[in-house]
Amino acid sequence: MITTVRRRARATAGPTARGDGAGATVGLGMxxxxxxxxxxxxxxxxxxxxERALGALSLSPGLFGLLVIVEANPGLRQTQLADAARLDRSTLVPALDKLESRDLVxxxxxxxxxxxxxxxxTAQGATLLAQAKRAVRAHEKRIxxxxxxxxxxxxxxxxxxxxPGGRRP
Amino acid sequence: MITTVRRRARATAGPTARGDGAGATVGLGMxxxxxxxxxxxxxxxxxxxxERALGALSLSPGLFGLLVIVEANPGLRQTQLADAARLDRSTLVPALDKLESRDLVxxxxxxxxxxxxxxxxTAQGATLLAQAKRAVRAHEKRIxxxxxxxxxxxxxxxxxxxxPGGRRP
DNA sequence: TATTGTTATACTCTATAACTATA
DNA sequence: TATAGTTATAGAGTATAACAATA
Known part of the structure; x- marks a missing residue:
């Protein structure tokens, strides 16, 4: 199957199309x-x-990801969650502490x-996650x-x- | 102009093609x-x-980027470099300290x-950067x-x- | 007054090594 | 011995606020 790529439709608004900014005159080399x-x-x-979309809920991309994985796999063990999220299990501990102290997990x-x-x-976690998912869907639509x-x-x-698929070589 | 995307040619080696890993059974939800x-x-x-390619030279992607921009813009001011690299100027200071202490800048x-x-x-900086660029070209070719x-x-x-072009909205 | 580089400080994300309580 | 979770600690990377020197 062949997929085609549509080029952008000639500048969404106007000056937005320019690809420079403050450092316009500074070359980037290779x-x-x-x-x-x-x-x-x-x-x-x-x-x-x-962050702009989820800031109001105080959820970073990382914490949101953890909630989504836990929701999809109730009863998951910490080590399994750490693997799925590609974190060291020691890294997961303070993240879960944060979520637990907020009564989400x-x-x-x-x-x-x-x-x-x-x-x-938790029930609160499920409620917040439902909200968050709505916000994330809007964010995804935007980008x-x-x-x-x-x-x-x-x-x-x-x-x-x-x-490569997410394997650890 | 239309660009076509070629699908991967049926598994480079063998088991490498599988898209899972340790957490194979753990779903990722949305x-x-x-x-x-x-x-x-x-x-x-x-x-x-x-990092694997540049580790031997003790250059992170960030430091490499700074060297490349300085090489392309000799005499650049710190604030200009910070803008080009999208760093706060206070963030640039310790990075430049590191490069200067190694006699590269x-x-x-x-x-x-x-x-x-x-x-x-510096002369040393130019020499090291030349090496680094070779390594980075190999890295780029690899990926x-x-x-x-x-x-x-x-x-x-x-x-x-x-x-969006790298502008700061 | 405004800008340049700097400092002091802090926050996030992440990891390694060693500990504990189980298994 | 090996594993699950934890702690202590450290290192990138980044930012904000305030300061001295200079414009």
């Missing part, structure tokens, strides 16, 4: 030819919009293995508006080629 | 549908390869404005190998649509 450079800029822009002692905790969304549905799929496909 | 999620994974993969008092410093690569030249250009074009 930087602008590096995929990593463009990925980083895109990441900054996308995350900034995400609950650590329940696992019945079968007393070393483990099962993770669950995807620059692309259109076809190009969005293409972009994701190309990005996934850079990150 | 996460996998978010552009930001894929951008983040790509960013992590690309930066990890960059020099702050020269500007003749016309005694508040300002002009930034220059672009997953794409091919056409898809590489497409990816960059799509990413740039997410980051």
């Amino acid at each position: 930087l602008a030819e590096l995929i990593g450079y463009h990925v980083r800029l895109a990441q900054m822009a996308v995350f900034a919009d995400f 609950e650590r329940r002692a696992a019945p079968d293995d007393r070393r483990s905790n099962g993770l669950f969304l 995807a508006a620059e692309l259109g549905e076809g190009d969005r799929a293409t972009l994701i496909e190309l990005l996934d080629r850079l990150a | 996460l996998a549908e978010l552009i930001g999620y894929h951008v983040r994974l790509a960013q992590m993969a690309v930066f990890a390869d960059f 020099e702050r020269r008092a500007a003749p016309d404005d005694r508040r300002s410093n002009g930034l220059f690569l 672009a190998a997953e794409l091919g030249e056409g898809d590489r250009a497409t990816l960059i074009e799509l990413l740039d649509r997410l980051a």
